[in-house]
Amino acid sequence: MGSPESAEVAGAVEGAGVAEGAGVAASFAEDADARTMAWYVDKGVEILVFIGGVSAIIFIFGIFGFVMKEGAGFIAGSLDLGEFFTSPRWAPTSSYNPTYGALALIAGTASVTGLAMLLAVPFSLGTAIYIAEFATGRIREILKVLVELLAAIPSVVWGFIGLSIMNPLIIDLFNVPVGLSVLNSGIILGLMAAPIMTTIAEDALKAVPDTYREAAEALGATRWQVVFRVVLPAAKNGLVAAVLLGVGRGFGETMAVLMASGHSINIPTSVFDSVRALTATIAAELGETAVGSDHYKALFALGIFLFLVTFIINLTADLVIRGVRKR
Amino acid sequence: MVSDSGHLSRFGHQDNRKSPQKNGLTDAGAVGTPPEPRPVAGDPPKLVVRNVSISYGKKMVLRDVSFEVRQNEIFGIIGPSGSGKTSLLRALNRMDFFVPGMSVQGSILFGGREVRMWRNVYALRRKIGVVFPLPVGLPLSVYDNVSLAPRLSGVRDPRRLDEIVERCLQRAALWDEVKDRLNSLGSLLSGGQQQRLTIARALSQEPDLLLLDEFSIAVDPVTTMRIEDVLQGLRQEMSIILVTNLVQQARRLADRTAFFLMGECVEVGDTEAIFSGDVKDPRTRAYVEGRFG
Ligand SMILES: Nc1ncnc2c1ncn2[C@@H]1O[C@H](COP(=O)(O)OP(=O)(O)O)[C@@H](O)[C@H]1O
Ligand SMILES: [Mg+2]
Numbered sequence: 001m002g003s004p005e006s007a008e009v010a011g012a013v014e015g016a017g018v019a020e021g022a023g024v025a026a027s028f029a030e031d032a033d034a035r036t037m038a039w040y041v042d043k044g045v046e047i048l049v050f051i052g053g054v055s056a057i058i059f060i061f062g063i064f065g066f067v068m069k070e071g072a073g074f075i076a077g078s079l080d081l082g083e084f085f086t087s088p089r090w091a092p093t094s095s096y097n098p099t100y101g102a103l104a105l106i107a108g109t110a111s112v113t114g115l116a117m118l119l120a121v122p123f124s125l126g127t128a129i130y131i132a133e134f135a136t137g138r139i140r141e142i143l144k145v146l147v148e149l150l151a152a153i154p155s156v157v158w159g160f161i162g163l164s165i166m167n168p169l170i171i172d173l174f175n176v177p178v179g180l181s182v183l184n185s186g187i188i189l190g191l192m193a194a195p196i197m198t199t200i201a202e203d204a205l206k207a208v209p210d211t212y213r214e215a216a217e218a219l220g221a222t223r224w225q226v227v228f229r230v231v232l233p234a235a236k237n238g239l240v241a242a243v244l245l246g247v248g249r250g251f252g253e254t255m256a257v258l259m260a261s262g263h264s265i266n267i268p269t270s271v272f273d274s275v276r277a278l279t280a281t282i283a284a285e286l287g288e289t290a291v292g293s294d295h296y297k298a299l300f301a302l303g304i305f306l307f308l309v310t311f312i313i314n315l316t317a318d319l320v321i322r323g324v325r326k327r
Numbered sequence: 328m329v330s331d332s333g334h335l336s337r338f339g340h341q342d343n344r345k346s347p348q349k350n351g352l353t354d355a356g357a358v359g360t361p362p363e364p365r366p367v368a369g370d371p372p373k374l375v376v377r378n379v380s381i382s383y384g385k386k387m388v389l390r391d392v393s394f395e396v397r398q399n400e401i402f403g404i405i406g407p408s409g410s411g412k413t414s415l416l417r418a419l420n421r422m423d424f425f426v427p428g429m430s431v432q433g434s435i436l437f438g439g440r441e442v443r444m445w446r447n448v449y450a451l452r453r454k455i456g457v458v459f460p461l462p463v464g465l466p467l468s469v470y471d472n473v474s475l476a477p478r479l480s481g482v483r484d485p486r487r488l489d490e491i492v493e494r495c496l497q498r499a500a501l502w503d504e505v506k507d508r509l510n511s512l513g514s515l516l517s518g519g520q521q522q523r524l525t526i527a528r529a530l531s532q533e534p535d536l537l538l539l540d541e542f543s544i545a546v547d548p549v550t551t552m553r554i555e556d557v558l559q560g561l562r563q564e565m566s567i568i569l570v571t572n573l574v575q576q577a578r579r580l581a582d583r584t585a586f587f588l589m590g591e592c593v594e595v596g597d598t599e600a601i602f603s604g605d606v607k608d609p610r611t612r613a614y615v616e617g618r619f620g
Contacts, residue, residue: 229475229479230466233467
């Protein structure tokens with residue numbers, strides 16, 4: 001029914017002397033303010049979605065705040081940032097000279113992620129191009145399902161594969177004493193990141209309108225020429241985003257790297273060296289430290305560093321994707 | 328009558344050009360063009376379509392169509408939407424290849440050779456330019472849009488590419504508008520400019536046959552007229568198949584016209600004859616006079 005305001009509006013119209021229009025205006029006003037079922041549902045959903053969105057933001061800030069609270073004081077106070085970034089010696093438990101050098105850990109993470117991307121980027125872009133541009137019918141459906149299955153394998157299973165299959169294989173093949181190394185964890189991490197990168201890259205390729213392909217084909221371009229001259233340039237931003245998200249995935253992965261890398265502090269000089277990753281260090285050591293100790297806080301400092309790096313990677317990916325939409 | 332009949336007077340002189348008796352007449356509009364080569368019935372035809380049927384899966388959308396396109400001829404195809412015009416164009420340059428379920432029966436001779444027998448389908452497509460209904464500015468620069476085809480066929484020399492780009496844009500009546508923004512994205516041009524860009528792109532492959540599929544559907548009347556002028560000039564070098572939704576456009580441009588209706592080629596004949604009511608099938612007259620969906 002008409003709310004007080006609507007009655008007022010109707011009254012105002014009448015007052016203005018639009019005698020005939022007034023009745024119509026009144027019935028419009030009733031419709032205009034009608035609280036129908038659909039209106040309530042709409043408002044309700046709006047509120048729910050708002051709560052969902054806000055809580056995501058609250059959680060993120062909460063986590064960030066917690067990590068900062070545990071680590072920030074230490075970073076500002078007793079941690080020597082120069083030492084943190086330049087010393088390869090991570091010896092938080094040393095009783096006479098505890099050192100918090102993260103260089104070896106950073107090098108470990110970087111080398112494993114780097115190798116993983118070296119393997120996974122061409123592999124997943126190739127797969128994505130094949131699925132999106134060449135495969136047809138059943139082959140294509142099967143491939144897509146397989147890629148998604150691959151993405152669903154838990155990371156501890158990947159770690160297990162690294163430990164019990166890749167390890168002896170590398171020892172046999174390359175005749176090296178240990179098989180838990182940059183090579184092992186790089187391959188495992190590459191296999192883990194590939195499905196996500198493939199899926200996102202394929203989406204980016206699929207988003208390129210077919211009219212572009214048709215137009216290029218009509219010019220006499222071969223299928224490869226169509227892909228390389230037209231489709232890839234058009235999908236460029238989405239492909240970059242796919243790679244960046246893959247890098248982020250590799251950077252943050254913990255369990256598989258912990259199991260397959262050998263977990264020994266080392267600046268690697270070859271792919272057969274064992275290394276230790278930032279994430280694995282936190283996972284392995286956090287349970288054994290006294291809450292509030294320097295060691296405990298140093299691990300949180302590692303966490304903040306990781307957080308910042310993944311944040312930057314994801315932000316870049318996001319900006320790149322947004323570039324796609326603007327076009 | 329179709330709404331574009333207003334342009335008729337502007338193209339009145341074409342009636343002269345179309346009658347074979349007044350052969351040597353030059354076009355008053357085009358500057359300094361030599362006497363035009365006219366389509367002659369005796370020449371070997373550029374394209375022969377014989378008993379062509381097209382189906383998607385089990386559904387037949389074009390039945391037993393036959394016609395010829397002569398050298399330097401503009402061949403118009405008119406007919407309501409869904410009558411199989413686009414499907415026929417797809418078959419001509421073998422774009423059916425990637426359309427799932429599409430099959431083509433019958434014979435299509437291009438330059439005296441069965442199109443299905445071209446081993447190098449890409450070479451075939453390079454000889455047949457296509458302009459689609461909605462302009463497709465590839466997401467490349469204006470320059471790259473036009474230089475793509477020559478590059479694909481192996482032209483490397485930048486000076487030669489510059490030349491090709493300028494010449495094709497000139498001929499598509501677009502050069503003056505884009506010469507200062509050759510490096511901006513082709514997809515950012517206006518609709519009418521993009522359609523002329525696709526014509527320039529089609530010309531860059533130096534086609535023998537140009538297919539235009541309802542090119543004016545997303546283009547304003549002024550641009551449509553400019554493109555029609557362009558086509559008049561182009562017919563000196565190539566044959567053109569003009570599929571059009573505007574009946575009067577066929578009348579203005581085409582030497583001969585075919586009328587397609589629901590997968591059937593109802594009529595093929597001189598445009599003159601078709602528009603003066605000299606037709607075999609009453610449905611043609613009805614369509615041409617606008618008494619038809
Ligand atoms: N890819 C396709 N798959 C199935 N049917 C199609 C396809 N393309 C066109 N058709 C059908 O073929 C018929 C002719 O279409 P089309 O050649 O586009 O006609 P026109 O260009 O004359 O409007 C229509 O009924 C249309 O629905
Ligand atoms: Mg069509």
